[in-house]
Amino acid sequence: MVCRASYPIAGGDFERAGSASRELKAVLKRLGVAAQAVRRAIIAAYEAEMNTVIYARQGRMELRIEPGRIRIDVVDEGPGIEDIGQAMHEGFSTAPAHVRQMGFGAGMGLPNIERNADELVIRSEPGQGTRVRFRIDIPAEDSASAIRSALEIRAGRCKQCMRCLHACPTGALRVRPTGPRVLEHLCIDCAACIEACPSGALALEAAGEEARADRLIAPAALLAQFPGLGAGQVIEALGELGYGQVLVLEPWERALREAVAEMAAGAQRTIICPTCPAAVRLIELRFPSLLPQLAPFDSPVEAAASCQAEPFDLAVCCPAQRSAAERRGTETLARMRPVDDLQRALLPLLAKLPAGGAAERRCDETAPHARPADGGPQTTPAHRGAAERRCDETAPHTRPADGGPQTTPAHLGPAERRCDETAPHTRPADGGPLTTPAARPGWLEVTGMRHAIAVLEQLEDGLLGPFEVVEPLLCDLGCAGSPLFRQDAHLGAQGPELAGGLIDESAQASPCAPRKALPGLRLDADMAAAVDKLGRIDELARRLPGRDCAMCGAPSCALLAEDVVLGREDTGACPHLDTDEEGLP
């Protein structure tokens, strides 16, 4: 759900000045946006509008309302701002006397916008005009109804196998005779159901029809999806699809990790690194008590999307990346392409190429060292998963002299697999293989839904060890494990040799407003009513057979009970229950 509008602003017309803000206010009120958010939006919008009236020939105010956010751009054809830093200083003004007499031009406008907005970006060139862009976050309670899942349901393909029900970590799916249904207020846009569905009934919403851009931003794993072909050949094929420039997402991942590590160094508590946007949604919904520990930075996909001045396409590998980029609302984002869609488009092009690009692949470089002469399969790095192999670069130092099997990385559980003290050295100064995770002491990267939830639960209960940072990634081994990739997670996570052209050296972490809890799991806004409902749910759940057979279309008896009490379903849905039984609702 995205609502857009545009209002013209006439420069110098003090009679009509403020009319764009007035129209904006009417729209926001009609949409039922919370009063406090309207107030902040209006103050910021009016200041920006008046700047256009005072200084520019003409301009326009562009409004974009998305789930959870209002974005406003005020663009003018004016003289531009010579020194934005100076203009942000309270009291600095270049306004003429007659404007000041009206109460304007006190040098408070831009600081006032900054005070009221959750984010403010000013772009201005002297003589070229000014673009003031700001964002107002709508509190979660008010936007919950507007949250929309990026999951696409192809109901005709559903075989009613119910696997998705058990895969969903938040109980957001129901399977009806007509196909799967998403309870959008519970969906975190992870890819768990897409992975579980054997018939393709659940997919990532396909790309729109919009024009494509010359630049593609994609996860590096995309380049490792075609066995026997090197990254260079994939990039060549992407060029045939019309992408003159390919940038990988990894530099933004690395910038985020650097920023989080810096923040964690002075923190008292474990900090959560928001690399995975689905994990962020999971925390917002299921672990709200951990929100103060979630580092206030955009995920890499949002950071990359928000800093592009030129049009670009974005390859996304899960619904959460898609909805995160959508929420960010970047104007230059031409089109989002699910990676499965991209791979399908690439296949026929790559089929024409001769194989043998394997020499370009990174794993080959290490191969001569990795394969021992005796070929002992249990100890060769080639037989370990990617997560362990990353740690392996430092392995000679970390392995105990006696080689005791209990302490080798390969024998550790996933939670302990973090790289150890020597790990910082694994990150080459030249920016080497960018898929290397932020391997630092005290950094726990935990991948896969089951493991991520287990670790977050422990963190919430205060049972987790002294980790500085926890980085939950909901897909196995991170984005390389997205079910939208053809290649196994371990192979995709190897990453290709990344040529310089793929890396944006200017990538930076992008700070964001502290995230707010999603009230999706809340039974009722009123505590007393919620307690009452909880009692009724428990009571009904006790009467249900407790088989969790999912034949009713809900993942478990407890969730069917919740559906019934919240009016989403009736008890008749349970095939094992005699509804005539005394005392049932």
Add this chain to the structure above:
Amino acid sequence: MQVAQLAARIGAELVEGDGRIEIGSAFAGDRISDLLNRASDGALLITNLTGEQVLRVAELMEVPAICFCEGRCPDESCCAAARRCDKALVVSPAGLFETCGRIHACLGLGKEVIGGV
């Protein structure tokens, strides 16, 4: 307190709008940016500015009444704008400081009265 009652007590004149509008607090300022930030529902805006822009601020921020100082009467276009958006206009013969003081006393201590300028 109703705006007509308040105007009478401070020796000001209600020149436009419904005198029954309830006033709970007041704020004053001569800079639009300050007025925007200090505005609150049910408050009286006290200012030296005249111009239609003050009306626009009142409309945007849902301020129900405006008090002009130094006996400056709003012009006809300003009154028309006030009628359009149901705002009450009051003209005080005293200066901003004196007007604020009188209103402060009327509304009683302990009430939130934000003085400006």
